[in-house]
Amino acid sequence: METKQDNKIPSPIDQQVPSEVPAIELKGITKRFGSVVANNAIDLTLNKGEILSLLGENGSGKTTLMNMLSGIYYPDEGEIFVNGSKVEIRSPKDAFDLRIGMIHQHFKLVDVFTAAENIVLGLPGERGKLDKNAVAKAVREIADRYGFEIDPNQKVYDMSVSQKQTVEIVKVLYRGADILILDEPTAVLTPQETDKLFAVMKNMKKDGKAIIIITHKLHEVLAVSDRVAVLRKGQYIGDVPTSQASQQSLTDMMVGHAVSLNIDRPMADSLKERLRVEHLTVKNKEGVKKLSDVSFTAYGGEILGIAGIAGSGQKELLESIAGIQHVEEGGNITYIDPQGKGIHLEGMDPLDIIRKGILLSFVPEDRFGMGLVGGMNITQNVMLRSYRKGAGPMLDQQTPRKLADKIVNDLEVVTPDINRTPLRRLSGGNVQKVLVGREIEQSPTVLMTAYAVRGLDINTSYTIYNLLTQQKMQGVAVIYVGEDLDVLLELCDRILVLCGGQVSGIVDGRSITKEQVGLMMTKVGGGE
Amino acid sequence: MNGFVSFLTSLPSLFQSGVIFGTVILFGALGEILTEKSGNLNLGVPGIMYLGGIAGLASTFYYENLLCHRLNIAPNPVLCIIICLAATFLAAACGGLIYSFLTISLRTNQNVTGLTLTIFGSGIGNFFGGSLNTLAGGVGQVNVKVTSELFRAFSTDLVKTVDGWTAKLGFGLGTMLFSYGFLTYFAILLAIFLWWFFKKTRYGLSLRAVGENTATADAAGINVTKYKYLATCIGAGVSGFGGTYYVMNYIKGTWENQGTIEALGWLAVALVIFATWKPLRAIWGSYLFGMLYWAFFYIGGLTRSSQELFKMLPYVVTIFVLLFVALRKRKEDQPPMSLGLPYFREER
Numbered sequence: 001m002e003t004k005q006d007n008k009i010p011s012p013i014d015q016q017v018p019s020e021v022p023a024i025e026l027k028g029i030t031k032r033f034g035s036v037v038a039n040n041a042i043d044l045t046l047n048k049g050e051i052l053s054l055l056g057e058n059g060s061g062k063t064t065l066m067n068m069l070s071g072i073y074y075p076d077e078g079e080i081f082v083n084g085s086k087v088e089i090r091s092p093k094d095a096f097d098l099r100i101g102m103i104h105q106h107f108k109l110v111d112v113f114t115a116a117e118n119i120v121l122g123l124p125g126e127r128g129k130l131d132k133n134a135v136a137k138a139v140r141e142i143a144d145r146y147g148f149e150i151d152p153n154q155k156v157y158d159m160s161v162s163q164k165q166t167v168e169i170v171k172v173l174y175r176g177a178d179i180l181i182l183d184e185p186t187a188v189l190t191p192q193e194t195d196k197l198f199a200v201m202k203n204m205k206k207d208g209k210a211i212i213i214i215t216h217k218l219h220e221v222l223a224v225s226d227r228v229a230v231l232r233k234g235q236y237i238g239d240v241p242t243s244q245a246s247q248q249s250l251t252d253m254m255v256g257h258a259v260s261l262n263i264d265r266p267m268a269d270s271l272k273e274r275l276r277v278e279h280l281t282v283k284n285k286e287g288v289k290k291l292s293d294v295s296f297t298a299y300g301g302e303i304l305g306i307a308g309i310a311g312s313g314q315k316e317l318l319e320s321i322a323g324i325q326h327v328e329e330g331g332n333i334t335y336i337d338p339q340g341k342g343i344h345l346e347g348m349d350p351l352d353i354i355r356k357g358i359l360l361s362f363v364p365e366d367r368f369g370m371g372l373v374g375g376m377n378i379t380q381n382v383m384l385r386s387y388r389k390g391a392g393p394m395l396d397q398q399t400p401r402k403l404a405d406k407i408v409n410d411l412e413v414v415t416p417d418i419n420r421t422p423l424r425r426l427s428g429g430n431v432q433k434v435l436v437g438r439e440i441e442q443s444p445t446v447l448m449t450a451y452a453v454r455g456l457d458i459n460t461s462y463t464i465y466n467l468l469t470q471q472k473m474q475g476v477a478v479i480y481v482g483e484d485l486d487v488l489l490e491l492c493d494r495i496l497v498l499c500g501g502q503v504s505g506i507v508d509g510r511s512i513t514k515e516q517v518g519l520m521m522t523k524v525g526g527g528e
Numbered sequence: 529m530n531g532f533v534s535f536l537t538s539l540p541s542l543f544q545s546g547v548i549f550g551t552v553i554l555f556g557a558l559g560e561i562l563t564e565k566s567g568n569l570n571l572g573v574p575g576i577m578y579l580g581g582i583a584g585l586a587s588t589f590y591y592e593n594l595l596c597h598r599l600n601i602a603p604n605p606v607l608c609i610i611i612c613l614a615a616t617f618l619a620a621a622c623g624g625l626i627y628s629f630l631t632i633s634l635r636t637n638q639n640v641t642g643l644t645l646t647i648f649g650s651g652i653g654n655f656f657g658g659s660l661n662t663l664a665g666g667v668g669q670v671n672v673k674v675t676s677e678l679f680r681a682f683s684t685d686l687v688k689t690v691d692g693w694t695a696k697l698g699f700g701l702g703t704m705l706f707s708y709g710f711l712t713y714f715a716i717l718l719a720i721f722l723w724w725f726f727k728k729t730r731y732g733l734s735l736r737a738v739g740e741n742t743a744t745a746d747a748a749g750i751n752v753t754k755y756k757y758l759a760t761c762i763g764a765g766v767s768g769f770g771g772t773y774y775v776m777n778y779i780k781g782t783w784e785n786q787g788t789i790e791a792l793g794w795l796a797v798a799l800v801i802f803a804t805w806k807p808l809r810a811i812w813g814s815y816l817f818g819m820l821y822w823a824f825f826y827i828g829g830l831t832r833s834s835q836e837l838f839k840m841l842p843y844v845v846t847i848f849v850l851l852f853v854a855l856r857k858r859k860e861d862q863p864p865m866s867l868g869l870p871y872f873r874e875e876r
Binding site: 093096125128 | 728729730731732733734736737740741743744745746747748749750859860862865873
């Protein structure tokens with residue numbers, strides 16, 4: 001990964017004169033999910049024989065926009081032109097008919113089928129006959145033409161991630177696609193596999209195909225594309241020829257200029273060491289490192305922000321502290337209790353942590369998956385934290401009910417009935433208030449939150465910011481994983497920046513600029 | 529010792545009983561395999577077999593006993609069979625259609641819907657079965673003698689010839705293999721056809737994709753709803769033949785309400801698991817189940833209560849198959865991955 005790159009890489013392509021009609025033209029595309037606007041009046045063009053990078057932070061609406069081209073979603077407003085004529089793309093089949101093929105981030109393959117079976121899936125063929133030899137031959141031809149390595153008779157469940165991706169691309173080409181959309185294709189690849197993919201993409205470009213690649217890795221953008229289009233928070237920011245772009249200029253476009261949010265950020269009187277993480281390494285099921293040698297200390301009386309592009313290891317970091325992730329040998333997580341005694345958390349599961357009386361609270365990213373039970377009411381959800389307490393087989397209903405009342409009053413949770421309405425019926429903001437309220441009521445020493453304001457409106461977000469600041473002033477060590485840099489910069493005392501599972505720096509939240517954090521997230525200017 | 533010898537000598541007879549019940553189970557299981565390949569877990573198989581059975585019986589009763597009797601003509605053999613099979617298939621497919629509409633279009637819980645259908649089907653079957661008995665008058669037992677005999681007809685020449693060849697063995701191979709009605713052999717052909725359809729055609733590939741990974745199939749341009757509806761309705765129609773086979777071949781064109789069809793229907797659901805969703809494995813599996821069902825009858829010295837223990841055998845075998853498959857972890861032996869899951873496209 002440590003390739004030294006100049007900020008400006010001149011693109012080797014000839015300047016093409018766009019005399020032809022563009023392969024794709026989007027005009028004023030808008031898509032909403034409930035009250036959230038995922039794409040707002042987006043205009044975008046893609047020319048034939050061009051590789052366009054679609055750049056943007058997570059949640060900026062890149063995938064949503066592309067899903068409208070592949071027929072997964074249908075736009076609420078706006079027009080789509082393919083090869084100059086206006087089209088309606090209502091289903092994936094419509095997209096195929098227009099020769100648009102999308103390679104999704106999560107592969108759409110049938111595990112128990114062979115590569116060849118996946119490739120011909122859904123095609124009519126000759127009188128419904130399935131001639132596996134003929135398909136295998138055609139697949140090999142495509143592979144030879146563009147430089148893929150593929151075994152048509154291999155079952156998908158036996159394949160590596162890179163091989164599965166190859167099947168996806170060949171599948172799209174086999175269907176005669178001229179316009180290819182790749183959604184973060186390199187996120188799962190090793191650097192060598194990425195180089196191979198880029199070589200293949202350039203071969204396809206020479207063949208006249210138009211390609212959109214969604215990514216947030218800047219060096220890849222500069223290495224492979226002809227032009228870059230940038231999205232930010234659902235808005236189209238602009239495009240620039242890659243030859244005139246640098247990592248710095250692209251970062252500026254991607255993160256935008258700092259917006260003042262006026263979040264109150266008082267200084268605590270004293271800082272106390274509460275959590276010490278040393279040389280933490282975490283591998284996922286496939287044995288890929290998700291966190292590598294992460295070390296930091298969290299202090300009571302400060303909010304430690306964690307910034308990074310989605311999937312840089314934030315989830316693994318919090319989960320290994322909470323005892324859900326397996327930590328590799330050599331890593332230490334030390335919790336320092338109010339008496340100043342250190343307790344090692346590595347190797348403990350959540351029940352051990354509770355039994356040891358460790359005051360650790362965790363507001364997970366996945367509210368209903370890990371934090372709350374949607375079918376139960378507020379009192380019952382509060383009870384999840386306390387039902388083990390007390391003697392005898394009967395549940396103590398009174399204490400949780402009082403606590404639930406307190407949370408509802410203090411945080412102004414809007415609910416028809418505390419003891420009746422299941423949580424799933426409440427709005428996202430109210431659900432989050434219940435979760436954060438419950439965790440705060442445990443009077444934690446360390447409070448970890450993951451994307452605590454995701455999907456919430458402005459007012460609720462500020463309620464949550466104020467709650468976290470209150471906790472900080474009471475001497476709690478708050479860890480805040482966030483995605484909005486503006487918020488991180490105004491809320492947090494220190495910011496730890498993650499990039500690809502490594503710490504690219506821990507900086508002072510009051511003096512750092514948005515651009516600097518943005519660059520560290522993409523590994524430039526980071527390192528210490 | 530004596531008991532064991534008599535058990536051995538009764539094996540050919542056990543095999544014959546096994547084939548009759550096995551065929552009922554095989555039809556049920558083949559339909560259910562087709563259904564489950566589309567990702568729909570239809571636990572309404574017993575009910576659907578009731579629907580098929582009563583429709584087959586009622587339609588032939590109207591043709592043979594009422595219409596032909598009134599016109600004073602002899603029933604046309606071809607018409608007898610066509611009317612019976614068509615009515616069976618249509619009624620059973622209607623059961624599948626109810627299930628499809630509820631689970632695919634309205635996205636209700638598949639288990640609950642299937643179980644409800646089972647109760648509904650057995651209720652309908654026994655209600656109209658009782659009505660037919662009343663309509664039949666006389667001894668109060670409906671009987672479609674002509675049609676039933678057509679269903680059970682076989683070539684005595686062939687059986688005798690083969691029996692002659694194997695006379696030295698002490699039992700008649702011809703009787704064992706060729707003394708059944710035509711639907712018995714149709715079931716085997718149907719299993720082979722389904723195997724061919726799943727493995728060798730693009731439609732089969734698409735259907736399997738729908739059941740394995742619905743979102744992938746959808747993204748590949750396959751009409752998921754259409755495949756699910758067709759597979760479930762046709763599957764139900766096929767299962768329905770099981771009911772008619774029982775009515776025509778085993779109880780000889782009459783109706784009984786002892787719940788045997790339901791018992792065999794659950795065995796059909798178990799057989800789908802036993803056969804690991806493979807039609808060819810279901811053929812011998814069904815005969816094995818049929819024989820296990822009747823084993824208690826051929827083992828001497830059983831009391832009424834210990835008989836019941838032996839009736840558990842098919843289910844016990846199914847549990848062992850589940851254990852074996854779980855331990856072996858072969859991807860090809862697993863149920864379709866999307867089995868039982870509703871599908872929404874615009875889910876975020």
